[in-house]
Amino acid sequence: MIAFINTDLDLGKRPIFRNLNLTIQPGELVYIVGRSGSGKTTLLKSLYMEVKPSKGEVIVNGLSSRGVRRRKIAMLRRKLGIVFQDFRLLEDRNVYDNLAFVLKVTGTKHSLIKEKVLTALKEVGLENSAKEMVENLSGGEQQRVAIARALVGNPIAIIADEPTGNLDPETSLEILEYLKKINDSGISVIIGTHDYELVRHHPSRTLMISDMNLVECTIEPAPTGTCWRPVPKATAKAS
Numbered sequence: 697m698i699a700f701i702n703t704d705l706d707l708g709k710r711p712i713f714r715n716l717n718l719t720i721q722p723g724e725l726v727y728i729v730g731r732s733g734s735g736k737t738t739l740l741k742s743l744y745m746e747v748k749p750s751k752g753e754v755i756v757n758g759l760s761s762r763g764v765r766r767r768k769i770a771m772l773r774r775k776l777g778i779v780f781q782d783f784r785l786l787e788d789r790n791v792y793d794n795l796a797f798v799l800k801v802t803g804t805k806h807s808l809i810k811e812k813v814l815t816a817l818k819e820v821g822l823e824n825s826a827k828e829m830v831e832n833l834s835g836g837e838q839q840r841v842a843i844a845r846a847l848v849g850n851p852i853a854i855i856a857d858e859p860t861g862n863l864d865p866e867t868s869l870e871i872l873e874y875l876k877k878i879n880d881s882g883i884s885v886i887i888g889t890h891d892y893e894l895v896r897h898h899p900s901r902t903l904m905i906s907d908m909n910l911v912e913c914t915i916e917p918a919p920t921g922t923c924w925r926p927v928p929k930a931t932a933k934a935s
């Protein structure tokens with residue numbers, strides 16, 4: 697479970713969120729949408745406690761940001777699978793090694809590593825690509841490796857910041873389908889995105905950043921009819 701309680705988030709002196717109150721239940725698929733610079737990345741970073749509240753708290757899987765020690769944050773991050781727009785893979789290693797690396801640093805028994813890596817690769821349809829060098833893969837394939845890497849440690853949640861930002865529309869949809877499948881297996885998935893087309897394809901709880909807060913919204917056609925836009929469901933703040 698994720699909870700923000702009267703939370704202020706700032707970057708340096710810049711206020712990004714004010715008095716945020718929000719709960720995300722285990723197993724939810726949640727989109728965070730909002731204009732560039734509105735704070736999507738900041739919000740996601742606060743979930744893995746790279747950004748800490750200046751007021752209030754964020755609680756993730758029972759761990760409060762209040763006075764939390766670095767060791768506890770490291771333990772929390774092991775339970776979260778994080779996916780970035782730019783993949784952040786070890787490009788000079790093969791696919792297998794990228795996943796095995798995560799398991800090695802978290803002290804997984806050597807005898808279990810191979811099975812866990814191959815299971816995660818299978819989830820994204822890359823079980824036959826274990827020996828491929830990452831630098832030779834397409835963007836979509838690299839993002840699938842990144843998703844498998846996020847999955848390999850059996851996370852409670854996947855946090856994805858613009859996971860389709862560098863991909864064409866068709867590949868983006870494919871990536872979203874993998875994330876949806878992961879969510880169907882019971883893992884929470886939280887996606888920061890401005891790709892409204894994608895949200896339309898797989899509608900789920902959508903939170904729009906507005907006035908340094910989050911509001912529940914739906915994605916609807918803009919009045920011009922040429923694009924989509926988030927429209928608040930009600931004026932009440934998300935809770």
Ligand SMILES: Nc1ncnc2c1ncn2[C@@H]1O[C@H](COP(=O)(O)OP(=O)(O)OP(=O)(O)O)[C@@H](O)[C@H]1O
Binds near residue numbers: 708735
């Ligand atoms: N280290 C920092 N110090 C001060 N301000 C920052 C810092 N990092 C980001 N910002 C500012 O904070 C605001 C929120 O940034 P954030 O990256 O969370 O937005 P975003 O919604 O993810 O944007 P994008 O869609 O472009 O990725 C932006 O105005 C940004 O310029």
Ligand SMILES: [Mg+2]
Binds near residue numbers: 737738
């Ligand atoms: Mg961002």
